[in-house]
Amino acid sequence: MDINLIKSQFPIFSKKVNGKFLTYLDSSNSSQKPLSVLKALDYFYKNEFSNIGRSIHSLAVNATNKFEETRMSVKKFINANSKDEIIFTKNATEAINLVASSFGQKYIKEGDEILVTDLEHHSNYVPWHYLREAKGAIIKFAPINDDGDIIIEKFKELISPRTKIIAITHLSNVTGTIVPIKEIVEIARKKNVPVLVDGCQSAPHIKIDVKDLDCDFYAISCHKVYGPTGVGILYAKKKWLEELPPYIGGGGMISEVKKNKVSYAPLPGKFEAGTMPTAEVVAFNESIKFMNSIGINNIVKHEAELTGYALEKLKKINSVNIVGNPKNKAGVISFTIKGIHPHDISTIVDEDGVAIRAGHHCCQVLHERLNLTATARASIGVYNTKEDIDVLCKAIENCRKVFGSK
Amino acid sequence: MDINLIKSQFPIFSKKVNGKFLTYLDSSNSSQKPLSVLKALDYFYKNEFSNIGRSIHSLAVNATNKFEETRMSVKKFINANSKDEIIFTKNATEAINLVASSFGQKYIKEGDEILVTDLEHHSNYVPWHYLREAKGAIIKFAPINDDGDIIIEKFKELISPRTKIIAITHLSNVTGTIVPIKEIVEIARKKNVPVLVDGCQSAPHIKIDVKDLDCDFYAISCHKVYGPTGVGILYAKKKWLEELPPYIGGGGMISEVKKNKVSYAPLPGKFEAGTMPTAEVVAFNESIKFMNSIGINNIVKHEAELTGYALEKLKKINSVNIVGNPKNKAGVISFTIKGIHPHDISTIVDEDGVAIRAGHHCCQVLHERLNLTATARASIGVYNTKEDIDVLCKAIENCRKVFGSK
């Protein structure tokens, strides 16, 4: 795998920000986009643009075919059983809301329990909180240990006969914890509880095989997978999509509409109301091709190496503290520096062209658990290099200089 | 106004489809995009891409500023009071669902009435149908006359003390009827009923002034306003946005998140959960600039001329029947040809490079009212010319030839 070749596919890295080349370590927030994706987007708009599914002129036929090609690619990418199991949403947040709303409407009653974990992103908590408010459901939080790993025994104990659904992240966007989803699903299966996996951070960085994981729902954000903004994906087992009521209602998701009744389209249309992010979905096919062209195993290997390198170098810097030490850790490295607030760190390293994130990363519950209000986070994408880590470490030294730390 | 100059700004019109230049008459479905919009989209992705609102590095600051600039432009474009009244959604359908869900949750009880019209798109009916199913609300349909105009007297009579909201289109996507929203809102005000306006078809074609209209909610789809796919807009009066519960829940729309409670962000964040269609919103600013550069009065004038020309020419063709004859008609021309099904019309004119739509255009209730299962529809955008109409009419003659009509 030639990292320079990969990096050169991303136009943004040939530009200067503040007179410096960009050291982008904020991929957990959103990834940069390779040229092939941007070209496909631009080409589609300039040469082939049309709405899909509705009109039957040539442009519409072509656009519909391309749109459905992406659906097929996604199906293969995550190894779903059928393209009908792939629903396009606006982001992963909508995907999770869809499940919470439709599943909750049908299956959740007062006193029923929803099991989440201390690791969850607000997007995998607030939608369930709505059911607490609307239905009187109970949310339980599966605890983590100080390393940032789910405590499996405690997790098991928290599944009760009233547990109706488990919602859990595949990869923490703060500690980088890779959660053993297969094991979790096996536990849940025994108790007959469906599992929704928040795959936002995992999809770009580890192999996803929904058949192997055997989860019921899987949510992905395309903009984190080297794709355009405005697109997310919900994978769900077909039986769920058939059983659940539709979410957003409108054009394209209906079968027959009369003044006194409405019937809904077959899958996947039933869950895709209104005009889709057509061009963005079409272009996302190139993101998958980009991932496949490198190969997920190579991606994992490269990012693991880089993560190891970064952890080693960061740990050597006085007063830097790495948040969490999970058994399996991906390239998400949150840290604090004694005496320097994460906001100040971010501002200071930004001066050297280093983009990291500071704050609670939409995980306030986790930060409370860790007794922190905010952390700084460097997160790795496939385009990052050891030099990027070196630049980060230098910039951190500069923070300490500005703040006069020893 | 130099129409050739305008047309030349749209890259797609310099390309050939089936060996013919494109005669695009499907703008009510989705509009084509000018180069400036595509350039802004491409530039942002290649040079400045970052997620907004969350990180505080330079890229994120710049992206956030640009995103908010579009919000300001939209505010001005529709003459809202405050930028906090502009919520970005994924499409107009989501905007309407947001209101139906949040408003319905808080204010609609069993037996309450929702007043829509016979003209509504499925996207302005199915979301209300959900409330019928979930809450036992009643949907009333304000009738139209044979011309396709709302019968104002009947409309008035249908407002009862139980009417909780009125949802009505500004411009029919089938008959081209321009609905007198100001008059409608005045009637509603007297009875203290809020009004949601489906502005999907109006936003690109007539002047929108929400202060003057005094409506409570206004929904727009950016992809119909010469913008990218994946973005819609909900305008709502501030007091509503403050009163209504949030819709989609997740990152970005919260204030404080604890294990036992969640509080929500101030406007507009409260209604914008998860990663937004960042790049698409940024690029949409150029769509507004494009509209402004021509001037809405010039657009209206050009499209009215073209509509008049088209109606005149079409009426001259034997066996063509124009659907509806409203008092105020925009450039949406649905028609039937005796003995030739709309699907066949669309396929045959497509051979001449003419893109029109055939079907029920997501308005089954209206088609039932008109005693039609399907119609053919030619819809006009600012880039269309008299030549486009001539090509359409020739292509229609060809339909009649293929079908051996006299």
Next chain:
Amino acid sequence: MDLKELYQDIILEHGKSPRNYGKCEKYTHQAKGHNPLCGDQVQVYLKLNKENKVEDLTFEGSGCAISIASTSIMTELVKGKSVKIAKQIIVDFLDMIRNTADIKSKDLDDDQKTKIMSLSGVKQYPMRVKCATLAWHTLTSAIDKKKEDVNTESID
């Protein structure tokens, strides 16, 4: 692509004057098909006799020339056949529209083959394939006494 391939005289003629239109008497099976894209609908009425032979087959509905002609031709070809052969003809037709160049059935005479092949032009028009196949899927549904209506969005 060639419009003349799609709109052959035989299709236009059947489209204009469909055979076996209406509700036949004493039908034993029926089914409904629906194309949500355009609102088109078809109902087929099937009368099987004791030997499981198609004694009568008629239809009602609205649709484009392709869909009406396809339905009309289908009723002509299937009438008088055993259910087994009828099913084979359906499979052959769907196969021809999707993949192969020819119609394999040995149970159709040359004239019937010409009729069915007149629909082969549809292949070039992917959005119209559903117009041509709707009635055939609906017939299958009638034979199998399926409960749900046929919906073009859930067939290939």
Next chain:
Amino acid sequence: MDLKELYQDIILEHGKSPRNYGKCEKYTHQAKGHNPLCGDQVQVYLKLNKENKVEDLTFEGSGCAISIASTSIMTELVKGKSVKIAKQIIVDFLDMIRNTADIKSKDLDDDQKTKIMSLSGVKQYPMRVKCATLAWHTLTSAIDKKKEDVNTESID
């Protein structure tokens, strides 16, 4: 942009050793401010005497150097002033951070002006302006006995 402008010694010093930290006794007013972006919080405790003079002003909370220093400096400058003058200082400060090059107030001595101007570097860092202004908005909220917490997302 220049980091030294932003992180002047005086700011680093106040950031490290904030003045008037803690809950003062017998405070008459208090308010809470919150930055949802990072989770930072500030509480201000204000003691007004009968002449409407700021007898004591302290704070608690967590935040970045800019926010802590700004809060610390604010408490120093406002303590001992009348409410009227305090409000004027707040307006002056917010104006300086947003628009003008200088601080207009006649109620601050040169030393105090130097302190307040040490925060002017924040202007170059739009995402950090909220860090600097949170405490000042929160003080306004305390003086006016507003019910709602201050949220940086709803202030400019």
